[in-house]
Structures are given as structure tokens and as C-alpha cells.
Amino acid sequence: MSSRFKVVDLFAGPGGLAEGFSSVRAADGSRIFDVALSVEMEPNAFATLRLRSFFRQFDKAPSEYYDYIAGRISKEEMMAAHPDEWKAAEKETMQLELGPATRGDLDPVLEALRNASEPIVLIGGPPCQAYSIVGRNKNRSLAEYDPAKDKRHYLYKEYIRIIEKLQPTAFVMENVKGILSSKVDKNEIFLRILEDLRAAGSDPDSYTLFPLVTGGKGVGAGFLIRCEDYGIPQCRHRVIVVGIRTDVAKELEATLEFNGLVPAARQSTVSDVLEGMPKLRSGITPQRDDNDLSWRDAATKGMEKAAEACDGFGASFRQVSELLRSTAAKLADSAEIPERNSSRPCAVKDNMLASWFSDPMLDTLPNHGTRGHMPDDLARYAFVAAFGQIFGRSPKSKEFPMGLAPDHKNWKSGDYGDRFRAQVWSRPSTTVVSHISKDGHAFIHPDVSQCRSLTVREAARLQTFPDNYFFEGNGRTPQFTQVGNAVPPLMAKQIGEALLKVLGGRTGSE
Numbered sequence: 001m002s003s004r005f006k007v008v009d010l011f012a013g014p015g016g017l018a019e020g021f022s023s024v025r026a027a028d029g030s031r032i033f034d035v036a037l038s039v040e041m042e043p044n045a046f047a048t049l050r051l052r053s054f055f056r057q058f059d060k061a062p063s064e065y066y067d068y069i070a071g072r073i074s075k076e077e078m079m080a081a082h083p084d085e086w087k088a089a090e091k092e093t094m095q096l097e098l099g100p101a102t103r104g105d106l107d108p109v110l111e112a113l114r115n116a117s118e119p120i121v122l123i124g125g126p127p128c129q130a131y132s133i134v135g136r137n138k139n140r141s142l143a144e145y146d147p148a149k150d151k152r153h154y155l156y157k158e159y160i161r162i163i164e165k166l167q168p169t170a171f172v173m174e175n176v177k178g179i180l181s182s183k184v185d186k187n188e189i190f191l192r193i194l195e196d197l198r199a200a201g202s203d204p205d206s207y208t209l210f211p212l213v214t215g216g217k218g219v220g221a222g223f224l225i226r227c228e229d230y231g232i233p234q235c236r237h238r239v240i241v242v243g244i245r246t247d248v249a250k251e252l253e254a255t256l257e258f259n260g261l262v263p264a265a266r267q268s269t270v271s272d273v274l275e276g277m278p279k280l281r282s283g284i285t286p287q288r289d290d291n292d293l294s295w296r297d298a299a300t301k302g303m304e305k306a307a308e309a310c311d312g313f314g315a316s317f318r319q320v321s322e323l324l325r326s327t328a329a330k331l332a333d334s335a336e337i338p339e340r341n342s343s344r345p346c347a348v349k350d351n352m353l354a355s356w357f358s359d360p361m362l363d364t365l366p367n368h369g370t371r372g373h374m375p376d377d378l379a380r381y382a383f384v385a386a387f388g389q390i391f392g393r394s395p396k397s398k399e400f401p402m403g404l405a406p407d408h409k410n411w412k413s414g415d416y417g418d419r420f421r422a423q424v425w426s427r428p429s430t431t432v433v434s435h436i437s438k439d440g441h442a443f444i445h446p447d448v449s450q451c452r453s454l455t456v457r458e459a460a461r462l463q464t465f466p467d468n469y470f471f472e473g474n475g476r477t478p479q480f481t482q483v484g485n486a487v488p489p490l491m492a493k494q495i496g497e498a499l500l501k502v503l504g505g506r507t508g509s510e
Contacts (some may be wrong), residue, residue, distance in 0.1 A: 002420065003026065003032065003504075004034065005032065005033050005034070005118065005120065005121045006020070006034055006036040006113060006116065006118045006119070006121070007021055007033045007037075007502075008036060008039075008120060008123070008124075008162075009035060009037065009038040009121060009124055010039050010098060010120050010122070010123070010124030010126075010158075011039070011125055011126055011127060011159075012038040012039055012045075012124060013042075013049070013125075013482060013486050013487075014045045014048040014052070015048065015049045015052045015053075016463070016465070016486035016488060016489050016492060017123045017125070017174065017489075018035045018038055018052075019052065019122060019465070019466075019469070019492065020487070020488075020489040020491065020493035020494075020495065021121070021493070021495075021496040023356050023489070023495055024493060032496075033496055035056065035092060035406040035480075036050070036113055036120075037109060037110075038053065038092060038093050039094045039095075039096050039106070039114065039124075040095065040096075041095060041096055043095070044472055044473035044479070044482060045478075045481075045482045045485070046474070048472045050090070050093045051089075051470060052470075053092045053093050054082075054085055054222050057108065057315060058085065058104070060080060061361065061426060061468070064077065064078040065128070066361055066363060066364065066468075069468070070262060070363065070366070071364075073167050077192060082112045083138060091200070094106065094109070098155070113166065114165070114166050114167065114351070119168070119169040120166055120168040121168055121171065121491075121499070122159075122162065122163060122166060122168040122171040122172070123173075123174075124173065124174070125173065125174035125175050126158070126159050126173075139149055152327065154172070156193055156196070157243045158178065159173060160197065163192065163197070163199060163200035163207075164200050168245070169245055169503070170243060170248075170437070170499055171197075171241075171242070171243045172215070172241070172245050172247065172499065174238055174239070174241050175239045177237045179193070179248050180219070180220040182219070188219075190219065190220055191219060193241075197209060197243055198243075199239060200243075204243065204362065205246055206246055207243035208246050209242065209243050209476040210260075211260065212225060212240055212242060212260045212498060213261060214497065220314070223240060223492070225238050225239075227488055227491050228267050228428040229264065229267070230263060230264050230491060230494055231268050231352070231353075231490065232268060232428070233267075233270060233273050233353075233429060233462055233464070233507060234430075234431065234462045234464075235429065235430055236431045236432070236488065237431070240498060242495070242498075244503070246315070248503075252502070252504055261494055261495070262494075267427075267428055268350060268352075268428060269425065269426055270424060270425050270428065270429050271349060273348055273349070273357070273461040274425075274445075274458055274461060274462075275425065277368070278338075278339075278342035278365070278368065278460065279371050279447070279449070279450055280338050280339060280340060280342055280369070280372065280450060281295045281299070281338040281340055281450065281451070281452065282371065282372060282450075282452035283340060283372030283373070284374075284375060284378075284383070285372035285374055288370075292339070293337070295337065296331060296337050296442060297333070298375045298378055299378055299382070301379075302375060302381075302451065303327055303331070303377035303379070304324070304328050305327035305379040305404075306324050306379045306380070306382045306386070307321045307324035307325045307404065308403065308469050309379075309383070309401035309402070309403035310383070312402070315410050315429075317401070319390045320383070321431060323389060324383070324448065325449060330449070331449055336382075338450065341369035342365065342369075343364040344365060345363065345365045345467065348367065348461075353464075353490075356445050356464065356466060356490055357464075357466055358466075358467065359468040359481055360465060360470075362467055362468050362497060366457065367456040367457045367460065367470065367471050368455050368457035368458070369453065369455060369456075369476070370453070371452075371453060372453050373451075376406075377432045378451050379404060380400075380404050381420070381444050381445075381451050383395075383400070383445055383450050384444050385422045385444055385445065385447065385448040385451070386448045387399070388422040388424045388425075388446055389425070389448060391453060392507070393421075394418065394420075395425065396418060396422075397411055399416075400420075404464070406420075419441055419442070420442070420444065421441070421442045421443070421444060422444040422445075423444065423454070424446055427444075428500075430442070430443075431462055432484050433484045434480070434484035436484050437477045437478070437479075437481040437484065440453020440454060454477055456479045456480055456483060459480065459483045460471040461486070463489075464491065465483070465489055466489070
């Protein structure tokens with residue numbers, strides 16, 4: 001079996017899976033998984049994907065790349081400085097909505113790859129809105145919704161079609177946890193997907209499926225990855241199905257050894273990747289002329305309001321109240337107030353993760369700016385952050401003091417139990433989802449003094465994107481969406497290494 005593979009990445013998003021696979025290196029430092037094609041339809045994610053493809057054309061990225069992500073030069077100037085590498089990136093990436101309408105553009109490229117000499121690994125995750133728990137709850141509220149007619153349930157069929165066309169040596173398909181319980185016409189969709197993946201060839205057993213984890217119960221137990229168990233500083237649960245072409249698996253039978261993913265020695269935490277980053281303040285909405293002094297005034301008032309609310313909620317909140325008042329006092333007396341944006345590079349606290357995130361060439365930390373918040377929300381943000389620091393978890397709605405409860409008619413119903421949620425220093429974060437683009441209430445920074453939601457860069461760190469990974473897009477909303485939809489690259493790297501062991505290869509770390 002070859003020790004080098006071409007990678008085709010479908011439904012690629014901003015490129016999290018490809019980033020992880022392409023980082024698997026041989027002993028000589030060369031890439032074992034070389035990305036040959038990435039396909040994505042959403043314009044902002046595609047722009048990010050192509051830029052990262054350009055970055056990978058170099059053994060050492062050029063100074064123009066860093067000048068571009070710092071805003072010192074335009075993209076056109078960067079492209080003009082390295083036209084051959086940009087053309088290679090254009091060849092490697094395609095902006096397409098996968099389906100019958102675009103097969104005329106895609107299939108000739110797939111044919112050329114299949115006819116090449118190197119074996120292929122297909123990776124990607126069909127869009128998950130129809131499978132996700134949130135998406136299904138939303139669909140149930142629509143009177144006219146019929147799951148049997150929702151085409152999104154069958155986008156994986158295009159993935160199957162491309163497996164049949166490429167006949168890759170292996171594939172890796174990613175999707176949300178909700179796919180395990182999703183049903184159409186009372187039939188479990190995941191069982192049907194597994195059957196279709198096995199039969200993606202000339203017979204019903206064309207591919208042999210390998211679970212990445214051991215233990216657990218239920219049909220999907222071996223395919224459900226809990227990222228926090230593998231050193232990712234985020235509780236993200238995803239279904240990963242690995243398939244090896246059965247004729248290849250039979251050839252490897254004598255040496256076939258697959259123990260799956262190896263759990264990390266300890267869980268990585270929010271503190272490991274966010275503590276020590278430049279402190280920032282939020283903006284204040286709807287003000288257009290907010291400044292550091294107006295923010296300080298609003299933030300200290302918010303902290304004092306939260307402290308007063310805690311005073312009337314019982315002795316158990318005394319520590320929360322004290323923390324809020326001491327933080328407000330320090331902020332009021334401080335001569336230095338955080339800025340809204342910071343481009344200062346900063347180290348990662350955890351030494352094991354530092355080498356993954358850091359880049360000695362990086363002189364600007366991109367995508368690290370805050371959004372604006374309503375003054376009343378500053379008080380709630382301060383409260384949940386202080387609560388998290390004292391109790392090691394974020395409060396539920398029933399634990400909110402009356403003076404801080406928002407004016408939501410369903411606030412006490414339990415449906416919005418974690419509407420305002422702080423991340424906690426000592427734990428992995430909650431799942432970074434695309435909804436972070438809509439508001440930051442569920443992603444409140446754990447530092448009480450900053451009184452804000454997370455930035456794109458902070459969310460990207462929780463997703464384990466290297467600090468030199470630049471997210472394109474006009475504003476933070478499309479950037480947040482890309483980060484929330486992505487596969488954590490460091491998780492993808494471990495999946496690539498596990499797959500390589502099945503195929504008999506070795507990495508440079510062995």
C-alpha cells in the first residue's frame with residue numbers, strides 16, 4: 001500500500017478536515033495526505049478555503065501572506081507576488097453546490113484524479129441541518145414540513161455517488177450527533193446511510209466500515225466521537241464513519257491493526273487556549289460613538305447592578321456578589337481600559353497545544369475583535385461569568401436573580417435554561433455552533449472584567465484552528481458561521497493518523 005494519498009474534500013466549509021489531514025507528516029516532513037481538491041458552495045467559506053490552499057502551496061508561507069491577513073496589503077497584491085501558487089490554489093478548489101446541476105463541472109476533475117496513480121482518500125460532511133437536534137425541533141414547528149420531502153436528508157447520496165465514481169481507497173464521512181436518532185418514515189436514517197456506504201461500489205460489501213472508538217451502546221456508539229476526550233478544548237460530539245475499500249482491507253488483512261483513536265491523558269480546557277489572550281472590551285449598542293470611557297461606565301454599572309441583584313437572592317450568592325463588586329472597583333480605578341480589537345500575537349498556555357497554534361512568522365493575530373452588546377446584557381454577562389468562576393459552571397435560568405432576568409415570556413419555562421451561558425476556565429467549552437454568528441449570549445467570555453462574548457479568534461482556538469488561519473468574510477457574522485460549522489482541525493489530524501495506521505503507514509512521530 002502506498003504511503004502517500006491524494007485527498008478530495010467535499011462539503012469542505014472553511015477546510016477544517018483538510019487542515020487536519022494535510023498536517024499529518026512523514027518522517028522526512030513531507031505530507032502524507034496531499035489535498036488535491038476541495039469543494040464548497042458558500043462564498044465566504046470558499047474564500048477562506050482557497051486562501052488556505054494558497055498557504056499550503058509553500059513549505060514556508062511568504063511574507064505577503066502575513067501582510068495580507070494583517071491588512072497591510074490587498075489580496076490582489078499577495079496574488080501578484082506569487083501567481084503560480086495562487087493558480088495552484090485555484091485548481092485545487094471549486095465553488096460548487098454539489099448535485100445534478102454541477103456534475104458536468106465536477107465529474108471530469110474526479111475522473112482525472114481517479115486515473116492518476118496515487119490512491120485517493122475522500123473526506124467531508126454533507127450539510128447537517130436536517131439531522132441536527134436544533135434543526136429538527138425547528139422543522140417540527142412548521143405545519144407544512146414533511147421530512148420525506150426534505151432534500152437535505154439525502155445530500156449524503158451525492159457523497160455516495162462520488163464514492164462510487166472515485167472508488168477511493170478510503171473515505172471519512174462526518175456529521176452531527178443528531179443523525180443517529182434521525183428518522184424518515186419511521187426508518188432510522190443512520191442505518192440506511194451505513195448500508196449505502198458499505199455498498200458504494202459493485203457489490204453490497206464494497207467498503208468495510210471501521211468505528212473510531214470502542215465501548216458505548218447503540219448502533220452508532222463506535223462512530224460517535226466526543227472531541228473533549230481527545231485533547232480538543234470543546235465538548236463537541238460528532239459522528240465519524242471511516243470506510244476502507246474491501247479489496248484493500250483484504251490485502252492488508254495480515255497486518256491490519258486498528259485500535260481507533262487514543263484518548264488524551266487529560267481534557268484540554270478553555271483556560272489552556274484562551275487565558276493570556278489580549279483582553280478586550282465590547283462595543284455598546286445601539287450607540288455608534290461608544291468609546292473606552294463609555295464602556296467602562298456601562299460595564300461597572302452592569303457589574304454593580306448584577307451584584308445588587310445577587311444580594312437579594314440569598315447568602316449562597318455572596319461570593320458572586322463580592323467578585324462582581326471587586327471587579328467593578330478595579331475597573332473603575334484602572335488607568336488602562338481594554339481595546340475593542342487586538343492584533344497582538346500571544347502564546348497558548350498549554351505546552352502540548354502551543355506548537356499546533358503558534359507560528360513564529362505571525363506578527364498579527366487575525367479575527368480578534370468584539371461585537372457590541374446592550375447595556376442590560378453587560379450586567380447579565382458579568383453575572384454569568386462571575387457565577388461560572390465561583391461555581392465552576394454556568395447558571396441556569398432558574399438561578400438568575402429577578403433583577404437580571406430578560407423580558408422573555410418563555411424564560412421560566414425551561415426552554416431558555418441556558419440562554420445566557422458563560423464558558424468556564426477549568427472545563428472544555430460547550431459546542432461552538434454556527435448560531436454563534438447570531439448572538440453571543442451562549443458564548444460569554446469567562447473573564448468577568450471583560451464582560452463580553454467571544455471573538456472569532458477565540459472561537460477558532462476552541463475549534464483548534466491555528467492562529468495563522470485567516471477567516472474571510474465581510475464582518476464577523478460569516479466568519480463565526482464558518483468557525484461554528486467546521487471540524488476541529490486537531491481532531492481531523494488524529495482521525496488522519498488513525499486511518500493511516502489502518503492503511504499500514506507511519507507518521508513522523510512514530
